[in-house]
Amino acid sequence: MRTFHVVVFVFIFLFAVQSASRGATTEDRQPLPTPVMRTVDPETVKAGAVATxxxxxLDKSRVAEVYLTDGKVDVKVEIVEQASGALKFRVPENMAPGRYNLMVLLVDEVPKLIEEPARLRVE
Structure with a gap:
């Protein structure tokens, strides 16, 4: 009987250690870096034009979509080219003239929209 208790104790101990080590890996995950948009070139564009x-x-591993926003209306833009340090996008043909901020949809477990400090003017 005593041998049985020792075997059960060892089994429970090993199960607890294995469960604890699995839980540690999910809690110890590093947060993903947040995309930062600094400058837009050119700063003023016409509808239908491409801006960088x-x-x-800014690569595909972090940025899923890009939007132009005036605080009231968000308009999705077409991403033409995407790399870590730069992203090219096409302003929609029907975009109204005005000043817009850029906003990104993050690639994440829970997707988030982040308004960026970069701005552009549409003529």
Missing amino acids: VSGEY
């Missing part, structure tokens, strides 16, 4: 935004972490 420079920054950090």
